[in-house]
Amino acid sequence: MRRRVLLGAAAAGLGLTGFDLSVRDGVLNQCLGAMPAALRDDPRVRGVWQGLDAAKVWDTHIHVFGDGDSGSGLWFNPRMSRLRNPVEYLRRKIYINASCIDDRPGRIDSSFVEHLLAQCREMPRGFKAMLFAFDWARDEAGAPMQELSTYYAGDEHVAGLATQHPAHLEWVASVHPYDPRALDRLEAAAARGARAVKWLPTAQNIDPASPRCDPFYAKLAAWKLPLITHAGDEQAVVGFGEHLGNPLRLRRPLDAGVRIVVAHCASLGHGDEIEAKAGSGAKPSNFDLFVRLMDEPQYRQTLYGDISAVVQSNRVDVIPTLLARRDWQGRLLNGSDYPLPGVVPLIDLRKLAARGLLAADRVEPLLRLRHHNVLLFDFVLKRSLALNGQRFADEVFQTAPFFPR
Numbered sequence: 001m002r003r004r005v006l007l008g009a010a011a012a013g014l015g016l017t018g019f020d021l022s023v024r025d026g027v028l029n030q031c032l033g034a035m036p037a038a039l040r041d042d043p044r045v046r047g048v049w050q051g052l053d054a055a056k057v058w059d060t061h062i063h064v065f066g067d068g069d070s071g072s073g074l075w076f077n078p079r080m081s082r083l084r085n086p087v088e089y090l091r092r093k094i095y096i097n098a099s100c101i102d103d104r105p106g107r108i109d110s111s112f113v114e115h116l117l118a119q120c121r122e123m124p125r126g127f128k129a130m131l132f133a134f135d136w137a138r139d140e141a142g143a144p145m146q147e148l149s150t151y152y153a154g155d156e157h158v159a160g161l162a163t164q165h166p167a168h169l170e171w172v173a174s175v176h177p178y179d180p181r182a183l184d185r186l187e188a189a190a191a192r193g194a195r196a197v198k199w200l201p202t203a204q205n206i207d208p209a210s211p212r213c214d215p216f217y218a219k220l221a222a223w224k225l226p227l228i229t230h231a232g233d234e235q236a237v238v239g240f241g242e243h244l245g246n247p248l249r250l251r252r253p254l255d256a257g258v259r260i261v262v263a264h265c266a267s268l269g270h271g272d273e274i275e276a277k278a279g280s281g282a283k284p285s286n287f288d289l290f291v292r293l294m295d296e297p298q299y300r301q302t303l304y305g306d307i308s309a310v311v312q313s314n315r316v317d318v319i320p321t322l323l324a325r326r327d328w329q330g331r332l333l334n335g336s337d338y339p340l341p342g343v344v345p346l347i348d349l350r351k352l353a354a355r356g357l358l359a360a361d362r363v364e365p366l367l368r369l370r371h372h373n374v375l376l377f378d379f380v381l382k383r384s385l386a387l388n389g390q391r392f393a394d395e396v397f398q399t400a401p402f403f404p405r
């Protein structure tokens with residue numbers, strides 16, 4: 001009973017209305033630290049590296065957060081630290097647990113990085129994690145709206161992490177296009193080696209279809225910086241309206257020649273037919289809208305999807321299509337959405353097995369792996385998915401060539 005209450009609260013904490021959560025494998029990440037040798041050497045774990053050049057394997061979707069206790073400028077909305085806001089309080093606790101942060105003052109920022117690096121060191125040499133900065137939600141004039149932001153991770157700090165740990169980390173800037181200094185910030189980020197730019201339109205109040213973004217798109221295209229942008233419903237953070245996540249809004253940057261990576265392949269929610277004549281009223285799934293764009297020949301060189309989070313129970317319906325579309329394999333990029341794969345109830349391994357997407361004998365090592373190394377857990381899981389003998393192609397995991405300097 002207590003468990004059910006906790007889970008209900010946890011679901012609310014993540015804003016997971018309509019989410020499909022399972023507690024049969026527990027609620028919390030046990031954060032057990034380094035893998036025991038038997039698990040590390042289990043062929044079902046080690047074997048997934050076969051056929052891959054680890055130096056090309058970059059996890060393209062990693063969130064960075066902390067509370068600034070190291071002087072990093074990292075920021076959590078203080079609402080989330082107050083018990084009188086139980087939903088947000090719990091949301092923060094869940095993220096902290098999923099990334100095995102030491103939640104004592106003075107340890108939060110540093111323990112996030114230490115634990116992430118420890119996981120990277122358990123991967124074969126050459127593997128890298130791409131860390132996302134996260135800009136403020138901004139108003140129409142481009143001013144930060146702190147109270148409406150869930151968290152903040154500045155370019156400076158995230159770039160610094162990549163500079164300090166070049167063997168394990170790359171970084172992705174987050175520049176809001178409405179910021180009056182956006183183009184200067186973009187240039188600074190490119191100069192500091194940012195591999196891409198990251199947006200979360202529904203949480204940051206960005207309309208990708210707005211003409212005011214055109215100068216921004218022109219710079220991205222000229223500098224060949226990809227834009228990694230969430231599409232589809234985004235329930236994990238405070239939002240400005242799911243309409244901003246409609247994949248069709250990405251036509252504008254695509255038509256400007258920007259390379260676009262659609263996070264999670266737009267795998268949640270439904271979108272309006274904004275291009276249809278008024279009165280259509282149809283609401284296809286956002287994933288179907290993503291599929292439509294992917295199949296348009298003019299975007300073959302510029303539109304990509306990342307498969308982060310598609311293993312979460314509320315998104316798994318898209319996996320069969322992603323596996324079956326062999327013509328797309330070169331346009332899919334693997335990322336974990338770290339730390340979310342560390343939120344135990346979000347990914348139900350037995351459900352994946354029951355749906356024929358995961359061999360039954362893979363479940364047991366994955367159940368253990370999740371409590372030791374969330375990055376590797378997500379990677380082994382994605383490498384193990386199969387339908388009718390078809391797995392994600394090696395190139396989905398060898399993502400580094402997509403991000404040339």
Ligand SMILES: [Zn+2]
Pocket residue numbers: 061063263337
């Ligand atoms: Zn994400």
